[in-house]
Amino acid sequence: MGIWSRYQPSPSAWRGPSKKCTSRRGKPRTPGCPARCSTRVVVPARAAPMMRKSGRTWRPPKRSPSIRPRRPPGVSGRLRAIRLLRPRVRRRRDPAGAPGRIGYDTSRPCSPRGGPVSQSGFVSSITRQSEDFPGWYNDVVLKAELASYSPVRGCMIIRPYGYAIWESMRDELDRHIKRTGHSNVYFPLFVPRSLLEKEAEHVEGFNPQVAWVTHAGGKELDEWLAIRPTSETIIADSVKDWIQSYRDLPLLLNLWNNVVRWELRTRLFLRTAEFLWQEAHTFHATEEEAAEEVATGLAAYVSVAEDWLAIPVLQGVKSPAETFPGAVYTHAIEAMMRDRKALQAGTSHMLGQNFAKAAGIEFLDRDNIRKHPWGTSWGFSTRMVGATIMAHGDDSGLVLPPNVAPLQLVIVPIFRTEEDRRAVAGAIETLEASLRDVQTVSGPLRFKVDWREESPGFKYNHWELRGVPLRLEVGPRDVASGQGVLVRRVDRVKEPIPLAGLAAELPGRLAGYQRDLLDRARSFRDAATFRVDTLGEMSEILDGEGGFLLAPWCGSAECEKEVSAKTGATTRVIPFDAPDEGGACVIDGRPSTRRVVFARAY
C-alpha cells in the first residue's frame, strides 16, 4: 500500500504546493547554496573531512544570562540561515563584535518541553529541529549517548544505548533472514585487489571509496588488499567451487559484518567511513527466481522499517544513476525524515549474471547446459539507527518505537520524607515483581526504576532525551490511592493508572504507542508529499518546507541530472505502485509514463 493507491481515487487529494510551504517568512536561505554537502574530488589515499565534535550551537547561559550578552537583534535570522547550511562551525564570534559566544557545551542539560525559547530569545540546550536540523541531530546522538566521535576520522564509536537500538533491529532482521531460508556466514575483511577489480562497473563505482592495506608483516604486500566496501566479489570468487549443479542452487547466504567506504563527508550513523550492516548474497538457477529473491529481501526491510521502527517507506526501483555499481537494477525503500528529506533505508539488487560471469561461476542445469547463476545482494545498515532518530525525534530528543527502545518504561519515584520514600519504595517493589513477567512484542518488558539522587524533573528530561516511550511517576499521593501517573513520551499525555493493573495494561499500551508512531510518521509524510508538474513548483516546495515530489520524468539521465542541479533534489524511487499516467517531463517535456519521487536526500 503506497501513497499512490491511497491518493489515486481522487487526484484532487494530492496537495499542491500550498502557499504556506513555499514562502517562509523570516527563514531566509542563503542564496545559491542549497543545504547539501559539498563534493570533492575523491582521492582514495587522502583523508576525509571529519565529523568532529566541534562546536555547533550557541549555548546561552541558563542561570546567569547577564554574563553573556544576548544575541544582537538582527543576527539571529542570519545566524540561523548560516547554521542550516554549515552546521559544523567550530566557533563564531558575535558578528556585532560583542563578546558573545557561540559554542557547544555538553554540560547543558537538554531542553525541557520541546526546548522553548526563553523570553530573552535564548534556546535551551539541544538545538531545535526547526532551527537547525543537522545540529539537532548531532546534539541528540551525542547527548543521548548513542555514539561518540572516534580518533579515526569518519568513524564512530557506538555507545551502549545506541548499540542496543542497533541490536534490536539487527535481531529482528536476522529473524526475517533466517525465516526465509538464508544462512549466516562469514567472509574475510580483506579483498585481494585482483578480485575487487574483476567486475568493471563495480570497480569503477567503488574505487574512490576503497581503503587499501599496502603493508603487512613489516613489508609491502605483493598484492594490495582492499578493506571490503562490500563483499560481492570475494563471495562470488569463493562460492564458485560450491556451485556445480542446479541442485546446489539456490545458495542463500548472509553476512553480518562491517565494511569501509572512505566517505568524504560523514555524519554519525548516516554516513560513516566504517559501518555495520548485513549483506545477503544469493545465487539462483533462473532469473525469475533471482527477481523473487530481490523482492524477498526488500520485503524484509519493509517489515523491519514499518513494523519494528515505525517508519513508513516507499518501495520502488532506483533510476539507473542511483543503481548499485554492477547491478542490473536496484530496488529500495525510502523514508521521510522530520525535516522532510529522504533517506534511503535499504537496497536490494538484481545482479543478473554479472558477478557470476566475472568470477566464472557456472552450474550444470537440468537441461545439461552450463549456465551462470543469477545473483542478488541486499543490505541494511546502522544508518537505520539514524533513520529512527530522524523519523521520530522532537525538540526534547529521541522518540523511540517501543520495539527498539532499550528501555520501554522508566519508573521515577518521588518522595520528600523518609517515610514517603519507604511507602513509595514498597509500592514500587510490588510493582516491579509484577512487571518481571510482562511480555511485549519485542521480548520481556525492558524497564528500570530510577533511584538516582537527582530531582524528578531532571530524570524526566534525562529519559525524554533518550526517548523512553513510557514513564511512570510514583509519589506519595499516588501510593495513597494505589496509582501512578503514566506519561507517554511522544505526546506527553499523562494519565493516572492503578498500579495493580499496570502489568496487564503495558503490552497493549506499548503496541498502541508503536502504532501511533507509525501513523504519525505516515500522516507527516503524506502531508508533505506533493504532486507537481513543473520545475518551478518543485523549487518552490523544496525551497520552502520541502517534501517528496511526484513528478513526471522522461527517464533520461540528463534530465535527472538537471533536476538535481537546479533543485538539489534527486530521484529517489519509481514506486512500484505508481499508476501509469501520461505526462510531460519537467525538464524537456518529453513524454513520461509514470511519476517519479524526487526529494532532497541524505
Added chain:
RNA sequence: CGGGGCGUGGCGCAAUCGGCAGCGCACGUGCUUUGGGAGCACGAGGUUGUGGGUUCGACUCCCGCCGCCCCGACCA
C-alpha cells in the same frame, strides 16, 4: 589541492600592551533538598597541539610542522 579560520582542565570559553593560567558546566565529598533540569560549602582536575626562535620573562610575538573546521573544483 587552492582560499579562509582555529588549536588553553572532560565540555564550552576567558586571560588588556609580553608579567603568578582563570571562569561556567560537568566531576568528588558533606549537609539541606526531591510532583518538570535544586542550593550551599569544600575539593580534585593544566607541560596552553607540537618543534624551534625572540625576550629578564611567551597562552600572548616570529618561523616550521601536525591536527581540526568552513568555502571551492559537482558525487553510487
